[in-house]
Amino acid sequence: MYDILRKYIDRVTSATIPDEEFVYIERAFNLKKVKKKQFLLHEGSVCLYMTFIISGAMRQYSIDNNGIERITALALEGWWIGDRDSFNNLTPSRYNIDAVEDCTLLVSTLDQINLLKEQSLTFLKMAHILDQHHAIAVQKRIEAGINYTAVEKYQYLMEANPAFFNRFPQNMLASYLGLTPETMSRVRKQIHSR
Amino acid sequence: MYDILRKYIDRVTSATIPDEEFVYIERAFNLKKVKKKQFLLHEGSVCLYMTFIISGAMRQYSIDNNGIERITALALEGWWIGDRDSFNNLTPSRYNIDAVEDCTLLVSTLDQINLLKEQSLTFLKMAHILDQHHAIAVQKRIEAGINYTAVEKYQYLMEANPAFFNRFPQNMLASYLGLTPETMSRVRKQIHSR
DNA sequence: AAAACCCATTGATCTGGATCAACGCCATTT
DNA sequence: AAATGGCGTTGATCCAGATCAATGGGTTTT
Numbered sequence: 001m002y003d004i005l006r007k008y009i010d011r012v013t014s015a016t017i018p019d020e021e022f023v024y025i026e027r028a029f030n031l032k033k034v035k036k037k038q039f040l041l042h043e044g045s046v047c048l049y050m051t052f053i054i055s056g057a058m059r060q061y062s063i064d065n066n067g068i069e070r071i072t073a074l075a076l077e078g079w080w081i082g083d084r085d086s087f088n089n090l091t092p093s094r095y096n097i098d099a100v101e102d103c104t105l106l107v108s109t110l111d112q113i114n115l116l117k118e119q120s121l122t123f124l125k126m127a128h129i130l131d132q133h134h135a136i137a138v139q140k141r142i143e144a145g146i147n148y149t150a151v152e153k154y155q156y157l158m159e160a161n162p163a164f165f166n167r168f169p170q171n172m173l174a175s176y177l178g179l180t181p182e183t184m185s186r187v188r189k190q191i192h193s194r
Numbered sequence: 195m196y197d198i199l200r201k202y203i204d205r206v207t208s209a210t211i212p213d214e215e216f217v218y219i220e221r222a223f224n225l226k227k228v229k230k231k232q233f234l235l236h237e238g239s240v241c242l243y244m245t246f247i248i249s250g251a252m253r254q255y256s257i258d259n260n261g262i263e264r265i266t267a268l269a270l271e272g273w274w275i276g277d278r279d280s281f282n283n284l285t286p287s288r289y290n291i292d293a294v295e296d297c298t299l300l301v302s303t304l305d306q307i308n309l310l311k312e313q314s315l316t317f318l319k320m321a322h323i324l325d326q327h328h329a330i331a332v333q334k335r336i337e338a339g340i341n342y343t344a345v346e347k348y349q350y351l352m353e354a355n356p357a358f359f360n361r362f363p364q365n366m367l368a369s370y371l372g373l374t375p376e377t378m379s380r381v382r383k384q385i386h387s388r
Numbered sequence: 389a390a391a392a393c394c395c396a397t398t399g400a401t402c403t404g405g406a407t408c409a410a411c412g413c414c415a416t417t418t
Numbered sequence: 419a420a421a422t423g424g425c426g427t428t429g430a431t432c433c434a435g436a437t438c439a440a441t442g443g444g445t446t447t448t
Binding site for chain 4: 170171184186
Binding site for chain 2: 434435436437
């Protein structure tokens with residue numbers, strides 16, 4: 001299990017993490033399995049874990065004033081998921097996180113992560129690089145959300161995260177893009193018939 | 195000039211940076227003045243500077259396929275501005291950055307920043323905290339862009355960045371929110387008449 | 389001080405995507 | 419094998435916000 005995380009860290013940092021350093025990482029992360037539809041975080045409670053997905057698919061969403069789900073994040077194996085704000089500041093989260101497929105996870109608490117950042121320079125470096133990647137990806141998502149038409153949003157998702165289309169149902173993708181399932185369906189038809 | 199940056203770092207890190215460490219920071223940043231409408235970055239060229247604004251107001255924007263400006267970022271004194279993607283990866287930027295008011299800036303190159311992160315642990319810590327803040331702020335902007343109505347977007351901006359309203363013209367705020375100036379004007383009227 | 393802009397405002401019209409409604413197809417239950 | 423419920427599709431209608439157009443005030447330019 002842990003070797004998947006190990007390979008991931010090596011890849012992100014373009015380095016090979018030494019065994020004696022990886023020991024700290026193993027110690028900081030706990031294995032956790034969740035079944036489909038099981039929750040990792042409930043709205044109103046503090047997000048206690050930063051999670052690395054070994055296998056499976058998860059989603060993060062909030063419930064708006066009209067009671068409908070707004071998906072804010074989708075994640076597959078090799079991705080991180082968690083509410084950064086709640087996790088770092090120990091404040092109640094506005095989000096729910098649950099499993100879309102059965103998942104194998106590696107989870108770590110804030111204390112464990114903070115300790116780890118002091119113990120492993122490689123992990124600190126990885127965290128920093130991830131923040132950069134995150135900032136860039138998120139920048140594009142902002143522009144898509146504000147400026148793009150429905151068709152452009154669909155195309156942006158196909159380009160940015162093609163894997164999502166095989167793993168998440170249409171209605172979740174629609175919610176993630178801020179579209180209704182009906183519009184999503186029509187866009188899909190329009191694009192594939194060309 | 196530099197003491198403004200110093201106070202900023204102290205505040206963000208909740209610490210007092212020692213003199214001997216701050217010397218490195220002074221060395222890494224250069225003072226730069228730009229007049230209103232002057233450019234700091236042109237679309238197509240690499241973003242060479244990460245910029246801390248001592249005084250003044252700046253904007254970042256791109257030009258869409260129809261030739262209209264899409265403002266992606268607005269920034270005032272005490273804020274950072276720059277295209278992270280282009281800056282870190284030395285790739286051509288899709289954005290323009292120019293001054294909305296006369297500005298006094300502290301700028302630093304990628305090499306200088308990287309060196310500085312090794313020299314000053316406080317600066318590294320600050321960069322890390324800023325990334326956290328950025329991630330949280332940006333999360334809200336994504337949700338606003340995707341889910342909010344025009345009125346809600348206006349309210350979100352009033353809450354998140356009230357200072358913008360005294361410093362940037364309405365049409366820039368409209369572009370930043372993904373609205374037309376006309377809609378912005380109507381929303382404004384509607385909200386203030388209540 | 390005129391001219392030329394820039395910017396905000398208001399009105400009229402148009403349209404992309406939401407909403408409402410109905411149907412059919414699979415999967416999962418029972 | 420029947421029943422149930424989730425999911426995608428299609429059609430009809432509606433509406434928030436865009437677009438088009440005109441006006442006037444303020445500020446910068448000459």
